Amino acid sequence: MxxxxxxxxxxxxxxxxxxxxxxxxxxxxxxxxxxxxxxxGMGVDVMLMQVAQRGTSPKKRRLTTVDVVQDGADLFSTMCTNSKLPMLARVDPYRTRILASADMPQFLSELDATRDLVTGQGELDILEKIRGLAERCTEAAGLELHLEGD
Known part of the structure; x- marks a missing residue:
């Protein structure tokens, strides 16, 4: 070698x-x-994105990253893969799922339900960070949550 x-x-x-x-x-x-x-393996990074769009053309849609929670240890990805909850179960570690502010009540509810089931400190920490991004997405207009697979 x-x-x-x-x-x-x-x-x-x-x-x-x-x-x-x-x-x-x-x-x-x-x-x-x-x-x-x-x-x-394939983690799912969670990105809070600011959306700016002039007019109705999707070509004029601009995204700016506001904040990121990285899933380098595949903790969130694994929780989503093992989840029986509808929104988390649809998270794909190989694709991107975009959630709007209208999706946040269900997403927050499923994060809370998942938090009640996990015991590891790493899982609890990443869920709290993701929850923080989801709460910010709910509070401000023009924000989206992007669940970015690798």
Whole structure:
């Protein structure tokens, strides 16, 4: 194995990264090698966006990021995937779902119901941050919540 190669683990599969390309590792790691990082799955980042649109043409629609909660550890994504609640269950870790202020009462209700079921501090923290963005979306005109899959 050359010194410029990087070993990565993704969900238990060992892969070799050579010049940005991933391929299965052809042999077990020898002594003296160690894992540098774990590649995470698809998180869902939550972005509070300001919408500015002059006229009715969608071409004139402009989005500005106001605030972001990143799901780097896949906590929110996993909660959505496992959820039986209608809005959270429709969140796709590979696509973007846009929620308007009219969607916030249901979204906030489902976040609260999910918060009552989780016990991990990481899950509780990310739910509180997302809830904060959702409350801000409710309070101001022209804001949307974008649930951005990877």
């Amino acid at each position: 050359a010194s410029d190669e990087t070993i990565l683990v993704r969900r238990g599969d060992v892969v070799l990264a050579v010049n940005g390309a991933l391929e299965p590792l052809s042999q077990p790691l020898g002594e003296g090698f160690r894992m540098l990082e774990e590649v995470r």
